[in-house]
Amino acid sequence: MMLNGSQIFIESLKREGVDVIFGLPGGVVLKIFDALHQQSDVKVVLTRHEQGAGHMAEGYAKATGRPGVALVTSGPGMTNIVTPLADAYMDSVPIVVFTGQVPTQLIGNDAFQEADNIGISRPCTKHNFLVRDVKDLARTIREAFHIATTGRPGPVLVDIPKDVSINTAEFDYPETVNLRGYDPDPGDDKTLITRAAEAICQAKRPIIYVGGGAVFSNAADEVKALAEIAHIPVDMTLMGLGVFPASHPLSLGMLGMHGSYTANMAIHNADLVIAVGSRFDDRVTGKTSEFCPKAKIIHIDIDPTSIRKIRDIEVHIPILGDVKAVLTELTQALKVSIDGNKKDLREPWWNQLHEWTEQHPLTYSQSDDEAIKPQYVIDRLYQLTTEKDPIVATDVGQHQMWAAQYFKLEHPRRWLTSGGLGTMGFGFPAAMGAQEAYPGRLVLCVTGDGSFQMNLQELATAVLYKLPVKIVIINNHYHGMVRQWQDLFYEGRYASSHLSGLPDYVKLAEAYGAVGLRATSPSDVDQVIQEALHTDGPVLMDFEVSRSENVYPMIPAGGANHEMLLEDPPHLGQAATSSVEAPETVTLS
Amino acid sequence: MDVENVEREHIISMRVENRSGVLARVAGLFSGRGYNIESLTVAPTLDATISLMTIVTKGDARIIEQILKQLNKLVDAISVVDLTERAHIDRDMAIIKVTTTPETRAEVFRIADIFRARVMDSTNTMYTLEVTGPGRKVEAMIYQLRSLGIEEVIRAGRIAVAREPYGADTT
Ligand SMILES: Cc1cc2nc3c(=O)[nH]c(=O)nc-3n(C[C@H](O)[C@H](O)[C@H](O)COP(=O)(O)OP(=O)(O)OC[C@H]3O[C@@H](n4cnc5c(N)ncnc54)[C@H](O)[C@@H]3O)c2cc1C
Ligand SMILES: Cc1ncc(C[n+]2csc(CCOP(=O)(O)OP(=O)(O)O)c2C)c(N)n1
Numbered sequence: 001m002m003l004n005g006s007q008i009f010i011e012s013l014k015r016e017g018v019d020v021i022f023g024l025p026g027g028v029v030l031k032i033f034d035a036l037h038q039q040s041d042v043k044v045v046l047t048r049h050e051q052g053a054g055h056m057a058e059g060y061a062k063a064t065g066r067p068g069v070a071l072v073t074s075g076p077g078m079t080n081i082v083t084p085l086a087d088a089y090m091d092s093v094p095i096v097v098f099t100g101q102v103p104t105q106l107i108g109n110d111a112f113q114e115a116d117n118i119g120i121s122r123p124c125t126k127h128n129f130l131v132r133d134v135k136d137l138a139r140t141i142r143e144a145f146h147i148a149t150t151g152r153p154g155p156v157l158v159d160i161p162k163d164v165s166i167n168t169a170e171f172d173y174p175e176t177v178n179l180r181g182y183d184p185d186p187g188d189d190k191t192l193i194t195r196a197a198e199a200i201c202q203a204k205r206p207i208i209y210v211g212g213g214a215v216f217s218n219a220a221d222e223v224k225a226l227a228e229i230a231h232i233p234v235d236m237t238l239m240g241l242g243v244f245p246a247s248h249p250l251s252l253g254m255l256g257m258h259g260s261y262t263a264n265m266a267i268h269n270a271d272l273v274i275a276v277g278s279r280f281d282d283r284v285t286g287k288t289s290e291f292c293p294k295a296k297i298i299h300i301d302i303d304p305t306s307i308r309k310i311r312d313i314e315v316h317i318p319i320l321g322d323v324k325a326v327l328t329e330l331t332q333a334l335k336v337s338i339d340g341n342k343k344d345l346r347e348p349w350w351n352q353l354h355e356w357t358e359q360h361p362l363t364y365s366q367s368d369d370e371a372i373k374p375q376y377v378i379d380r381l382y383q384l385t386t387e388k389d390p391i392v393a394t395d396v397g398q399h400q401m402w403a404a405q406y407f408k409l410e411h412p413r414r415w416l417t418s419g420g421l422g423t424m425g426f427g428f429p430a431a432m433g434a435q436e437a438y439p440g441r442l443v444l445c446v447t448g449d450g451s452f453q454m455n456l457q458e459l460a461t462a463v464l465y466k467l468p469v470k471i472v473i474i475n476n477h478y479h480g481m482v483r484q485w486q487d488l489f490y491e492g493r494y495a496s497s498h499l500s501g502l503p504d505y506v507k508l509a510e511a512y513g514a515v516g517l518r519a520t521s522p523s524d525v526d527q528v529i530q531e532a533l534h535t536d537g538p539v540l541m542d543f544e545v546s547r548s549e550n551v552y553p554m555i556p557a558g559g560a561n562h563e564m565l566l567e568d569p570p571h572l573g574q575a576a577t578s579s580v581e582a583p584e585t586v587t588l589s
Numbered sequence: 590m591d592v593e594n595v596e597r598e599h600i601i602s603m604r605v606e607n608r609s610g611v612l613a614r615v616a617g618l619f620s621g622r623g624y625n626i627e628s629l630t631v632a633p634t635l636d637a638t639i640s641l642m643t644i645v646t647k648g649d650a651r652i653i654e655q656i657l658k659q660l661n662k663l664v665d666a667i668s669v670v671d672l673t674e675r676a677h678i679d680r681d682m683a684i685i686k687v688t689t690t691p692e693t694r695a696e697v698f699r700i701a702d703i704f705r706a707r708v709m710d711s712t713n714t715m716y717t718l719e720v721t722g723p724g725r726k727v728e729a730m731i732y733q734l735r736s737l738g739i740e741e742v743i744r745a746g747r748i749a750v751a752r753e754p755y756g757a758d759t760t
Pocket of ligand 2: 425
């Protein structure tokens with residue numbers, strides 16, 4: 001069948017099972033958009049900014065496990081989507097981004113809207129391709145999806161010059177890929193699994209430290225089996241939240257910089273750490289030379305470069321492989337060797353863990369006559385929506401950490417957050433991508449007054465495509481996370497962290513044709529959430545919260561995991577309120 | 590731990606897809622992650638679809654392990670071998686222009702002879718020498734000529750080959 005490049009593009013996407021792409025047109029991709037316009041198998045969601053398209057593709061991918069797809073034009077279209085590419089690269093999100101390119105004979109001439117898409121995206125993609133001949137297009141698309149979704153997932157960019165989208169070729173979608181330099185499945189090592197099982201049997205103070213890799217591997221059941229069979233407590237990374245039920249008695253919650261006291265004390269004092277699809281990020285390890293000083297480490301990871309990457313952290317049993325496959329074998333081995341007495345052997349450990357939790361549980365206080373506490377909003381949101389099993393997207397900052405702490409998730413792929421790159425502006429479009437995949441489900445976006453402004457133009461897209469995301473703005477009139485660091489480490493000098501000139505968010509929502517609601521006192525909170533839940537279409541809830549609340553526990557950067565701040569140090573109150581006058585907020589209305 | 594922390598030179602031999610952009614991927618990996626490249630050569634092999642890169646780098650055991658893993662992870666990398674870990678032969682080539690005076694000409698010639706260098710060109714005030722050999726030998730010759738007045742050195746970059754066929758551990 002002879003087809004032109006644009007038709008080949010569409011047919012190839014259909015073969016890959018793509019039902020929706022997020023994008024924005026421009027000169028060199030008009031032929032492709034034109035072809036998309038004339039069919040209905042692949043839906044196009046027109047975003048208001050290419051960054052929005054990229055994060056929507058990420059949200060779609062994170063929620064479904066299937067690759068998200070974006071299509072943008074050359075030059076500025078491409079450069080606008082660099083942030084989502086870098087974000088997806090850091091967080092191992094399978095997306096395929098198609099960029100338009102100037103015609104092949106013009107490449108290198110500084111042609112109109114030309115950019116070196118391959119050069120720009122090289123360090124923030126798993127791989128990228130420039131298609132020079134329409135004959136290579138179908139095969140390249142096949143390879144791009146294969147690379148994005150196998151092994152450690154990641155973003156792949158395919159650059160399509162205008163003439164390639166117009167020229168014709170015989171369409172023949174390859175069944176298999178032939179990439180001799182790419183081996184995504186390293187297999188696993190049986191002897192190491194036996195050694196790991198032995199270590200687990202002998203451990204008195206074991207801990208599972210599970211991360212995003214277990215989510216990507218769809219290994220929630222296997223993680224649970226391992227924890228239960230050997231009675232091991234579970235710490236989750238920010239990216240692992242949901243892969244083990246927060247309500248499970250073996251769950252200690254999140255570890256790391258803003259992790260729970262027990263989760264951090266547990267890993268610091270453990271004698272065996274079982275790292276499952278987690279990558280020893282510096283927000284988790286703190287000071288590496290003092291990271292779990294008493295422990296042997298088992299590390300299960302599919303990417304060889306993740307294993308033994310951190311200089312000071314010795315890995316005693318490195319197991320290269322897919323989490324699901326490795327854990328299946330490991331629990332099998334444990335079933336044979338574990339003697340049933342583990343509960344007794346580990347009783348002191350469990351007593352200690354319970355003691356820590358009793359001493360320092362995650363808490364906040366809220367009374368009726370003070371400003372709304374951000375934690376209270378998250379807590380109520382959780383209580384009022386958990387039955388609906390919502391998907392929760394976040395932006396980046398304090399609100400993200402409070403959501404991680406107080407929104408207790410029971411299942412994987414409910415949590416969309418930007419961890420590695422920490423991209424403000426990620427949350428709202430990511431929520432929309434997930435909502436596009438699951439029109440009937442409740443999708444929440446917990447965001448900050450700062451972050452939301454980085455992609456609020458997508459309100460138009462949400463309204464237009466009827467994506468009923470419920471947006472929760474934790475409005476503290478600050479770049480709160482920045483202000484917190486300034487409180488703690490810069491003597492309360494609020495350099496460029498106060499957000500004056502905030503829009504009236506309720507009016508903003510209304511201007512786009514969405515519904516806006518506001519809560520200013522604790523007694524409004526439930527009512528606003530309930531009203532939003534009963535409203536069709538996108539709703540923006542503006543929660544005016546306390547402006548000085550900080551996130552605790554906190555391990556100051558470079559500290560060890562047992563060195564946690566649990567509340568504002570005594571000097572803070574004064575620094576924050578008296579020595580620096582924060583300007584009054586100007587509400588533009 | 591001590592042995593781990595010692596910086597050593599490693600010669601990595603890498604077969605890659607013969608495609609545009611592969612060199613940039615490799616070079617970008619080194620610069621992006623702060624690894625050293627001492628020298629790098631690329632040339633086609635008997636198989637026209639494959640190029641061979643020889644990379645000389647320096648680092649302690651941890652860094653070299655990461656470099657090898659990262660190189661292997663490149664989709665365009667077909668095989669990556671650390672030749673330093675096995676018996677191998679390496680060659681560098683240099684063209685060295687030495688300024689001479691009537692007093693030094695004989696000495697320069699003598700040094701060239703010792704290192705089995707070839708005189709490529711000769712003028713009244715200059716010898717242009719070509720030397721081939723293991724990296725160490727080329728360096729030794731440059732070192733000896735230095736005091737006599739080197740005008741310019743051009744080195745090809747090292748290439749190397751394992752003495753035994755690559756085994757199954759070639760990935
Ligand atoms: C403001 C802010 C604060 C933060 N605070 C914290 C904090 O307190 N605690 C915290 O944990 N994080 C925190 N983070 C996030 C942190 O920066 C890292 O993103 C996060 O810790 C990494 O999570 P992870 O180890 O699960 O790795 P991921 O980034 O999820 O990586 C997954 C790992 O699993 C591997 N993998 C992938 N697929 C598979 C498979 N199929 N089988 C086996 N392995 C696989 C990958 O190779 C990789 O090594 C914070 C981020 C921000 C922006
Ligand atoms: C694109 C981007 N720019 C800057 C930062 C640095 N940064 C991290 S948190 C933060 C403040 C976030 O403010 P807001 O969204 O209001 O959330 P809050 O911390 O107040 O909850 C900033 C500026 C970032 N993470 N991303």
